[in-house]
Every structure is written in structure tokens, then in C-alpha cells.
Amino acid sequence: MKIFYALMLILLACGGAMAKEAAQLAEDPVVEQRLIAISEEMRCLVCQNESLAGSRSDLANDLRRELRTLIKQGKTDAEIREFMVSRYGDFVLYRPPVKPTTWLLWAGPFGLMIFGVGALFVYLRRRNTDIAADSGLTDEERKRAEAMLQEGGK
Amino acid sequence: MKAKFLIPLALFAVLVVFLAAGLRLDPHEVPSPLVNKPAPAFKVTQLEHPELQFAAEDLKGKVWLFNVWASWCVACRQEHPVLMQFARQQIIPIVGLDYKDQRKDALGVLKRSGNPYDVIAFDGDGRVGIDYGVYGVPESYLIDKAGIIRYKHIGPITAEALEKTIIPLINELKKS
């Protein structure tokens, strides 16, 4: 196999005249970059588990063609998104828009984190007093015991 | 039983309710944002008479059914007899949109199986389909006298859908 390829390479090198730096598939790389950035965040409606950027279905090809036209016309990202949403609904966006129905979605995780850490803090404080209360020692005694345990623990 | 230990159970119960509801939904279906909005304007050539044109506004003042189909679409063949039957009833005009098709293939299908359409718009490059939010074929739109889309049917039209949903809606729309 390797010999075969080596021969091919030699032939190509000799024939060599037509070999060149490969051309970009896209007509305009700048437009293409923007297209990829925008369409990566959109869902292909046919094979619904691929992004519009990656899908090879007919509809995806057509939609990318439309988006390319819009980009060339100078439309902003928001306008392009609006183009898609007015035809296919919010479903087409992989990044859910922030609206009342998605407040819980966007605020939930951070809210939960703050709530979780806060609740933990409150719980830990209360826990120590609960344990102290359970233990039957007076505050004085408890402090002495803690101090002794501290020293021992080191 | 301390209340806080019931929280996991309560959250789980809520989850199960949603999952059960989910079993009755179809996650693949994309409802149209165009319902109750004006039907997008377009002007394209006709399939059967390429020298003539058809525009959405041609049917203003009438209630009409806009059916997206193609010769390569398998489910359309399922829908075809239902459409033929519906066309015979002469209730409303049926306009076809031949989507991303070859003219001769489409004409061939109509010749073989019959033509339920009053007129067929030819959408070779799919632009009209995109404007209407078409993502699969067949799909159909019910448009009222003012040119507003009132209903979108995704997938082949069945006799049941006609009877239960579409025709009652047509009757309502005709009254206004």
C-alpha cells in the first residue's frame, strides 16, 4: 500500500503542473464564518438532532442558502434569527430566547445554586446548635470540650 | 415525619406528572407560528401552465386550502385519495404547491392519480415553502377570506381530520 502511494506521489510531483493550494468550498469565507456561527445555534427541522450548520438534509441546504443571502444583504444576527423564528417558531433556536416562559429555565440554575449554598449554610449553623442542645452539656462545658477536641485533633 | 424529608417525594411526583403528560405529546411536531397571521405573499408560475402566474392574493375573499405536495413524497400518495374526494365535494378551492419538484414528474403523478387542485403553484427552489415554514411534506394550510392562515395540518390529511377539524372550521370561516 505504502509503495502504491509513494508511486502516486512521485507521479503527481512529476505531472505536478495542476497541483495547487485547495480553494475554499465557500464562495466567501467571511460570510461563511458568520453563517456557521448563526446556524450552529439553530436546529435542523428535518433531522431534529443536528444543528442547521451540520445537517446535510435538503431543507438545511435550502435554509443555509437563504441565510447566506440575508447575510450578504447585511442583515444583523437578530434579524436573521427573526426570519427563522417567524417561519418555524422558537423551536428552531437551540439557545432558548429569554421570555417569560423561559425565565425559570435561565434563572433556575443560578437561583438553585444560590438557594442550595444558602440553605446549606443555614442548615450547618442550625445543625451545630441542635447537636450542642442534644448533647446535654452546658454552653460552658461544650466550649471546653470543643477546645479540647481541637487540640487533640491537630 | 419531618416535612423536609418529604421534599424529594414531592418533587418526584411533579416530575412524574410531566412525564405522563409527555407521553401524549409528539416532540417532533413543529407547530406553526403563522397561524392567525397573514399568509405570506408570493408569486410563482403555475405547474400546468408555466406561462401563467399564481399569487396568494389571487384568492382573497375566499376560504381556501393550500396543500404542499411533491411527486417524490410517499405520504402524499396516502393523502391523494382523500384530497380527490374532498375536491369532488366542491366545498372550497384547493390550491397545490408543488414543492422542490420536477415539472414532468409532478404532471405525471397528476395524470396517473388524478388532479384534485383548482390550480397548482410551482415552487421549484422551495422558497415559498420556507416562507410558509414547511419542514416536511405534505403539509396543508387553511386560509380565510382575509388571507389569514387559520389552521395548519402537518402530515397527510385524513378523512377523520377533514370531518372533525377542517370542514367545521371551513363552515365557521365561510360565515364571517
Place this chain on the structure above:
Amino acid sequence: MIPELGHFALILALCVCLVQGVLPIAGAHYGRREWIVLARPAAQVSFLLMLGAFVSLAWSFYVNDFSVQYVAAHSNSKLPTLFRFGAVWGGHEGSLLLWVFLLSGWTVAVAQFSRTLDDTMVARVIGVLGLVTSGLVLFILFTSNPFDRLLPAAEDGRDLNPLLQDPGLVFHPPVLYMGYVGFAVAFAFAIAALLSGRLDAAWARWSRPWTTAAWVFLTWGIAAGSWWAYYELGWGGWWFWDPVENASFMPWLIGTALIHSLAVTEKRGTFKSWTVLLAIGAFSLSLLGTFLVRSGVLTSVHAFATDPRRGIFILVLLLLVVGSSLVLFAWRAPKVALGGSFALMSRESLLLTGNVLLVVSCASVLLGTLYPLIIDALKLGKISVGPPYFNAVFVPLMTPVLFLMAAVPLARWKNTDVKEIALRMWIPGVLALVAGALVPYLMGGWTVMTNLGVALSVWIASSGVIQVARRLKSGFPPASFWGMHMGHFGIAVFAFGVTMVGGFQEEQDVRMEPGDTVLVGGYQFKMIGVKDVPGPNYSASRGAFEVTKNGSDAKILEPEKRTYFSSTMPMTEAAIDAGFTRDVYVSLGEPLEGKAWAIRVYFKPFVDWIWGGCFLMALGGLFAMSDRRYRLRVKESVVVPEAASPPVPKRGRLKGATP
């Protein structure tokens, strides 16, 4: 004949599992010794029967028995033998059989390796496992029987989905399921603890190796799936936040919280109820994942063909298993005595903080995965929640966890001085800040995210190395110490890989003819040509590319585009030259006019560190599991550092009953 035998074996297995599920638990409750001792033999018998069922299905695939519907749907006479074996779990019915087979395997392993655990506890654990297995076998027999016949038999099978015809199929599902299913053991231990009222450090010590083992498999399984998607799908992605991927990731997050929580319960006798809840949670998420993948409730590229009947059955199963465990939890957990106290700043509280953050991360993934369903069910519209959301939310949530991870090993139990930790961490801190600023700059582009990613990985890695070096001065540390640091180091490696590939990968989509070259990431790719190549059940176009760097180190890459006879969709087989510091990746696009082809070329720096990191994490888990204290033949009732919680009085104290 064989399929019928397999079917019969499965029915028998159900009967044995029901016995295994009911009698030992009842025996433990009522103190009936003769029922308690049924547990181990029942587990052994049901395993043998499951093995029989599984082997008969595998046999049907091996001999191409297309009179079995499942075989006809997922195999083909031209399918290579290796994939015929993998096809056993290529579809819904077979993969469920694999599930219960592995579950019975874990059960019999628990029966084998728990000789020193007291019989009543073992009875309860095996009993719970038996009940869960019974539920799943019922599901299989009633809605998803892989042994259904197809009469008249098909001439030839429909062939395995071409995407699955890859060695990854043979490896990824079994390993992943070992993890998913393995959390059932932790779950069973938790339920047994709740039933007996004995929730103590000894229980934690028994649970821990099993839980770690399941976690190791799950880590491996997820990593294998990610790597498979990367090289198979042809466009270089490695994680898509697809619902099925999330379904495996959520148990992993809770499992990680669980192994840390168990560590604390074992050492300090605290966090008992929390640990039990996490154990219930991890397995519940495994079951939830099973539901999501097979019910049709979410769109996923992984989802099996769905049937509403199946969805309802699994939902009922989920409701029964999780619902009853949470009821048991609400009932019994409040009676568990609190463990010892610890200060607001202590190793315990820091570990607990990490736990909370992991649970919050998991909840966020769950929220994002289910949100479209929730919105649709409430008739509020139809939305999609995809990678942009998950990336935006998950990374900030995990950042504090990564930050803490490096410092917590330095924290003392019960009470720790934050200033002291900060002093010991100044070197990692400086290294992290310097590397975070410098490395992205050297790679050609600094961004906030790449700075953060590099800084965090260096922070974790360097603190780990320093801590290990320091500890070595006082003798060779035990396996668990190495396990912890290896696991954390694995995360650092993983984070570095993710950051580098995300920030600095390069891609070119070009039109190439033989002789053309393209430069990507410092590598020159020269197209040699494309020729047609036949395969066993496909025909392919195979390209050949010479890759060089600075004119030397020539390698040949051969990507393919295959058309399988059974499918119309062409499949891309990318060609990858994997290296320690980078992958170079070529995939064939579409043929263009003449001899030209659309070619996609990638340069992916440090991408293999992603899976390398996962491998190190799993290795760390293995080390932790192999610690001597788990292998000690401890015959006594284990020396417990904290007083065991007093046994919950049952309805009537029965003679001989060990609670």
C-alpha cells in the same frame, strides 16, 4: 428451538427473581432464617438463567436466525460476525435484555463478595435487587420480548444501522450499562439500610467499593460514547447535550457526589441521610434515563423505536421503584441520629458544598433536558434547549467545584483554617494565573474562557502534584490516597483538553483535486486521490491524503465514504491521526465535478486529553476501590468510629431478628 429456550429461561428467571425479591426481605423482617438464606442461591440461579437467555439470543444472531423478529430487524447475513454480536444490543429489546443480564451479574457478584457482611443485610440488598430485576423482566416479557418469532422467516435481515457498525458498539453500551445498572447496588444498600434502620459507617464502608465500581464503569462508558461519536460522525464534535447523553451524565454527576458523600459517612459517620438520598437519586436517574430513551417523550438521535405502551410501563415502574423508596426515605430518615458536629469551615462542610454544587449542576441538566416537554405539556409553545444553553449554564456551575477540588484535600476534618489552606495553595495559585494567561497567548489567541480553563486545570493538577510529593515524605500512602489524586488529576487533564480543543481547533472546508494541498494548524494535507473500494456489506470511496508537518513526518490518512446496501444515507468514516498533543482529522464530503471532492480538514489540539482525562478518573476510582481496607477479611462487626444509630424498633421484637 433456541429462542424458545431463551424465552423460557427468562420466564423462569422472573419467577426466581420474584422469590429472591420477596422472601429474603420478608425473612429479614420477620426473623425467618430459612428465607434469609435463600438470597444468595436465588441470585446465583437467576444469574444462570439470565445468562442462558442472553446466550440464546446471541446464538440466534450468530447463526443468522431470521425467524426471530429482533434478529431480522437488526442483522444481516453479510454483517461481519463482530457486529452481529454487537447487534444483540443494537435495538430496544436486546439492549434491555443486556440490562437485566448485567443487573443479575451485579447481584450475583454482591452475593459472592459479601461473605463477611451479615446475612440479614445481604438478604435485604439481594432482595431489593431481585425486586427491581423482576420489574424489568416483566417489562421485557410484556412489551419488549426479543424472542418473538417472525413467521414466515425473513429471507435476510434488515441489517444493523450503519452508524452502529463499528467496534464502538461492541464496547460502549455494555460498559455504560455496567455503570447505569451498577448504581442499583448502591441503591439496594441504601434501601436495605433504611429498612433495617441501621444507617451507620459500616453500611457506608460496604457500599463504597460497589458504588465506586459502578462509577468507574459509567465514567468509562460515557467517555467511550463520546470518543465514538467523535470519530464516527465525521465532523469532530464530542458532546452534544443530546437528551440521551444527558441521561447518562446526570447519574454520573450524582454518582460523583455520592462517592464523596460515602467517604464522609464512612470516615465520620455523618451525612447519613444525605448519602442515602443520593444513592436513591443516582439509580432513579438511571431509571429515568431508561424512560427518556425508550418512551418517545424526547427527540434524540439515540432514541430507540418507541411505543406508547412501553412508555407507560416504564413510567409505572419508575413510579413504583422511586416512589416507594422516597416514601421509605421520608418515613425512616428522620429517625436517623445526626452524626458528629463539624465547624462551618471544615472538610465535611466543604465536601458538602461540593455535593450541593454537583446536585445543582445535575438539576440544571435535568431542567434543560425536560424544559421543552414541560413547556409543551403546559401548552405554552414549543422550544428547543440545546448546546448553547447547557454550555452557558453548566460551565459557570462547575467552575466553583473545580476550584474547590484542589483545596479540599488540604482541609481538616471537623474544623479547618481557611487561611492555612490558602497559604499552602499559593504555589498552585501562582502557576494557575501564569499558565492561564500565557498558554492561550502562546496558542495564538487569548480569551476569558481559555484563560479560565487552563488556569483551573493547572490549579488542580499542580496542587495535586504538590500534595502527593509532600505526602510521600512520610511514607508510601494507601491506594485510596492515590485514587483520589489520580481522579482529580484526571479532571484537570479533561478540563485542559476541553479548553484547548474548544479554543484553538482549526477547520477548513475545501474543494480538492488530486495534487491539491491545504494548510491547517501547521500541517499540510495533500490529496493523492480517491478510489472505489468494496466492503462486506457496503461499497465505499476511499480517499488518500498525505499529511506532513514542515515537510517531514509524512503520514497517509484514508477517509471513506460508505454506502451500505441496506441504507440510502451515505456514511462518513473519518481518517484520524491521533497524537498526544493533537489529532489531525480528514473527512470526505461530497464528490464534486470531475475528480474534485469537498473535503473537511481539522486540526484538534489536545483533544485526546478529553478521553485521557476520563481514563485517569476511572483509574483513580479503581485505585480507590482496591484499598486494603476493603480487602481485609473483617469478621467482626466492623469497628465503627461513630456510634451506630440505634435500631428502629419494629412492630414486635422477634427472636433472632438482627435489625
